[in-house]
Amino acid sequence: MIITRRTFVKAAAASGAALVLPAAAPGAPPAPVMRAVPSSGEMLPAVGLGTWITFNVGDDPVLRDECAEVMAAFFAAGGRMIDSSPMYGSSQPVIGYGLEKLGRPEALFSAEKVWTSSAADGPAQIEQSRRFWGVPRFDLVQVHNLVAWEAHLETLFAMKADGRVRYVGITTSEGRRHDLFEQIMRAHPLDFVQLTYNVVDREAEERLLPLAAERGMGVIVNRPFRQGALTRQLQGETLPDWAAEIGAKTWAQLILKFIVSHPAVTVAIPATTRVDHARENLLATTGPLPDAAMRERMGAYVRDL
Amino acid sequence: MSEWWTYRLEDFLLFSPRVYWRMFELANAAFWPLHLLTLAAGLAIVLLVLRQPHRHGLWIALVLAALFAFVGWSFLWSRYAAINWAIAYVAPAFGLQGLLLTFGAARGGLAFDRRDLAGRLGLLIAVVGLVVYPLLPPLFGRPWASAEVFGIAPDPTAIAALGVLLAASGGLVPLLLAIPLLWLLLSGLTLHAMGDPQAWLPLLAAATIFAALTLRRIAR
Numbered sequence: 001m002i003i004t005r006r007t008f009v010k011a012a013a014a015s016g017a018a019l020v021l022p023a024a025a026p027g028a029p030p031a032p033v034m035r036a037v038p039s040s041g042e043m044l045p046a047v048g049l050g051t052w053i054t055f056n057v058g059d060d061p062v063l064r065d066e067c068a069e070v071m072a073a074f075f076a077a078g079g080r081m082i083d084s085s086p087m088y089g090s091s092q093p094v095i096g097y098g099l100e101k102l103g104r105p106e107a108l109f110s111a112e113k114v115w116t117s118s119a120a121d122g123p124a125q126i127e128q129s130r131r132f133w134g135v136p137r138f139d140l141v142q143v144h145n146l147v148a149w150e151a152h153l154e155t156l157f158a159m160k161a162d163g164r165v166r167y168v169g170i171t172t173s174e175g176r177r178h179d180l181f182e183q184i185m186r187a188h189p190l191d192f193v194q195l196t197y198n199v200v201d202r203e204a205e206e207r208l209l210p211l212a213a214e215r216g217m218g219v220i221v222n223r224p225f226r227q228g229a230l231t232r233q234l235q236g237e238t239l240p241d242w243a244a245e246i247g248a249k250t251w252a253q254l255i256l257k258f259i260v261s262h263p264a265v266t267v268a269i270p271a272t273t274r275v276d277h278a279r280e281n282l283l284a285t286t287g288p289l290p291d292a293a294m295r296e297r298m299g300a301y302v303r304d305l
Numbered sequence: 306m307s308e309w310w311t312y313r314l315e316d317f318l319l320f321s322p323r324v325y326w327r328m329f330e331l332a333n334a335a336f337w338p339l340h341l342l343t344l345a346a347g348l349a350i351v352l353l354v355l356r357q358p359h360r361h362g363l364w365i366a367l368v369l370a371a372l373f374a375f376v377g378w379s380f381l382w383s384r385y386a387a388i389n390w391a392i393a394y395v396a397p398a399f400g401l402q403g404l405l406l407t408f409g410a411a412r413g414g415l416a417f418d419r420r421d422l423a424g425r426l427g428l429l430i431a432v433v434g435l436v437v438y439p440l441l442p443p444l445f446g447r448p449w450a451s452a453e454v455f456g457i458a459p460d461p462t463a464i465a466a467l468g469v470l471l472a473a474s475g476g477l478v479p480l481l482l483a484i485p486l487l488w489l490l491l492s493g494l495t496l497h498a499m500g501d502p503q504a505w506l507p508l509l510a511a512a513t514i515f516a517a518l519t520l521r522r523i524a525r
Contacts, residue, residue, distance in 0.1 A: 053318070053319060053320060053321055054321070056319050056320045056321075056324065056388050057320075057324050057388070058320075058324065058328065058384065058387035058388040059331075059384070059387055060324065060327055060328070060331060062327075063323075063324060063327065087319075087390075088319065089319045089320060089387065089388045089389060089390060090387045090388055174311070174316075176311055273321070
C-alpha cells in the first residue's frame, strides 16, 4: 500500500507526533524541525546522528578527534539523538570520548541497543555500554535486530519501571523480519521502533508506520541514505525543478525531507564523518515539508531515475 | 542470525576503508624500525631454504612461530579487534599457528627440502609476500605509511609463510597451511566488501597455493 493523502492525515492525527516548525527570529540561524515522542510528548529534533561504521575508528587519535568534531557540529546545530550499538565495534567508546571532550552536552538524547543472544548477558552488556558512553543512564535502549527480544524486552521494561532507562524500543533494518516486528509492536507497549525507510525503501509504509502511529510509538529511521549509496547514486542526477517548492537544494535534503514528512516518523539518523554534513543533515528539514501528493511525486521521480 | 540469506558481504563490514588503512599506518609508526628486522628474518628464511634445505628447519619454524604470535597479538588483537569484534575470535588462531609451528619445530618434524614445482612456486610466493607487498601502497593510491610488511601485517606474513611451507615436508605441514589460508580468504573477502582493488591479491595468493597443492597431489 502506498500512503494516500487520507491515510497520511489520519496517521498524523493518530500518532500525536506533532510536527513543530520553530519560529525563528529574523536573522537567527535556522533551527531543526522538532518532533514529539508519542509516549511522552518530549520534543526531539527530527534528525539525529547515527554511528554505524562512521564512528568505528578504534583507538586512532586523529579519527577520534574528527568524530568529536562531528558531534560538536551536531550539538551546535541543535542536535540531540545519537544512536549506537554494541555491534558497531568501537563506536561506543568513541562516542564516550566525544562526549567527554565536549563537556557532556546536556542536550544529548542517548539511544543504545542491546545485542546479545544470551538473555543473561543483556544487563551486563547494557551496563558496559553505559560505561563506554559515560552517561548516568540511557534515554533509550532498543533490542537490536530482535536478537533474544523476549528476554531483553523483559529486562528493558523492568529497567524502565526502575527509572534506569527512559524509553524502550526494538530495531530492524533493510526490511528484515517485518512480520515478527509487527507482532511485537502489537503485543508490547514500546516507546520507539527503529527501521529502514527512505524514498526507495518504502515497505514500512504498508504496515509498520501506520501501526506505530496507531500504537503511539516513535519511529527512528535508519539507513536514510542507504549507507550513502543512495546519495552517491543520485549525485549525477539533476534535482527536479519542483524540489524548490519544498526548499530542497540537495538530494540529501530531498531524501531527508521525504522521510521526516511521514507523519509517523520521529527521527531519522543519518551517519556521517563530515562536520558540514552533520550540520546540513540536521538543518535539511527546515523550511516547507512535502505533503502527501508531493511525497508521491518524489517517490515516483526517484524510482524512475 | 535469522534470514541470513538476505545479508550481503558488505553488511558485515563494520568500518570504512580509511579506518582500515590508517590502522596499518598507526601499526607501522608504532613498530618502526622493527620492519627491517622482520624483513631481514623473512629474507634469511628464504635464503636458508634455498641454500641449506636440510638444516635450520628448527630455526625457520621458530622464527615463523614468533612472527605469527607477534602479528596475532600486536595487530589483530591490539588493533584490528577494536574495529571488528569478529577478529577477537580470529587473533587466537594466529597464536595457535605459532604453537603449531613451535610444536612442529620441537618434534623435528619440519624440513624445508621440497624442490618440486609446488615447492619452487612456494618460494616465489614467499618473495612476493616479502618484497612485493610493502611496495603496493602507491599502486593503489595509498600513502607509503600504510605499507603491509612481513612480520608486522597479517597478509604478507601469511603469504610468505605459506610460500615457505609449500617447500616444507613433514606430517604437520597440511595442518600448518590451514590457518594462513583461511586468513587470506577472510582478508580478501573483507577487502572485497570494502570495494578495495587490492582484494584479489590475498585471494589470488590463496588460490595459487591451493592450485600448487592440488598439482602436487596429482603429480604423486
